[in-house]
Amino acid sequence: MPGTLTAKGAATRQRIVEGAAAEIRDRGVLATTLDDVRARTATSKSQLFHYFPGGKEDLLLAVAELEAARVISVQQPHLGDLTSWPAWEAWRERVLDHYREQGRRCPLNVVTSQLGRSTPGAQAVVTELIAIWQGEIATGIRHMQASGEIATDVDPNRSAAALVAGIQGGVLIMLSTGGLGHLEAALGAGIDALRRSRRSR
């Protein structure tokens, strides 16, 4: 492991992580070998272990971090600005569009399900991702409560948790069945519940 990274070194490291992520997206974690990554990124075996001393596990962890960041960033700027019903709709559409075009490949779920429970590092990545996601949604709910669009007896964290769970499940089901129906239903039901909260008191 290098003490300090050269500019060239940092570039190579990044190339490896991105190449590995792409390979995994294309062919799955199970089917991706270090040799595949090596071939795709035009690097040598020693480079892989130079930048990821822990071997494959290290590399997978770096990929998981990259993909976790992607999951959030692809929802922006909508996710950070849930301040009106049209904004919620825009976010909803964005999420659906993303998974529609991404089709069968949810890189993060794939990666984490591979090393999910095993390594504490990967677990931390997932936990943080969920926390951020849920936090953004909860902030949106509080904002809507402040402007009187959502009833104040709604628990922002709990509702956000339910919504995140629904999205996760919807994506998971899509990965197996190929259908977007469940994701669409979960998003719709979750947002509808918020929207109707005012009227139901």
Add this chain to the structure above:
Amino acid sequence: MPGTLTAKGAATRQRIVEGAAAEIRDRGVLATTLDDVRARTATSKSQLFHYFPGGKEDLLLAVAELEAARVISVQQPHLGDLTSWPAWEAWRERVLDHYREQGRRCPLNVVTSQLGRSTPGAQAVVTELIAIWQGEIATGIRHMQASGEIATDVDPNRSAAALVAGIQGGVLIMLSTGGLGHLEAALGAGIDALRRSRRSR
């Protein structure tokens, strides 16, 4: 592959599947080798390939079918009898209890995420499981609509889909974080939405 199974043969086959399922529950798919299964079930290599000519994949598929059946049966008889609010509550408790005690191990999600998208067989198992689960819930909703406990403008299939997605996501998150909060929130929010439907019109 045997043309017909002897009584003894059937027993052995079953012993293998159940042993493999237990091993996977204990140590994960990744860490489970055919030798582990062989040791645990007191069988020989040739027996494994005698009953599962397709090798590991065949065996995993059989395990997936077993676990899928378990997922449903553990929710019975409640899942098949969602005809009153107390019944819904009982079902909810059962699901939570099950995953609470099962802790970090969701055998089905583990198995399917391993070969999920790859093999059409495993995909069929998951698709069918989801369909049955969702169908049972939808039936319960229709029953409650008939007795006036749920508003008639609720789409049973869509609501059931959202609920199943929430449960799946909640379980998935529990697998990574260890917390039951999301599952609990998803179940609570989903049922609450149904319960409030009458009042919100």
Add this chain to the structure above:
DNA sequence: CATAAAATGGACCCGCAAGTCCAGATCTTG
């Protein structure tokens, strides 16, 4: 420009686990 650290290439090792094979035991059924 000298020197030490970092980066690179690629040959090599090694263990593991899936899968093969066949001899022999056991069962079924006419």
Add this chain to the structure above:
DNA sequence: CAAGATCTGGACTTGCGGGTCCATTTTATG
């Protein structure tokens, strides 16, 4: 009880893929 199927034991092969090693080249820095 005989014959053909089914079942079982376990040694063996094989390939793959993660990980090691070291020689060589490139880069930073005084």
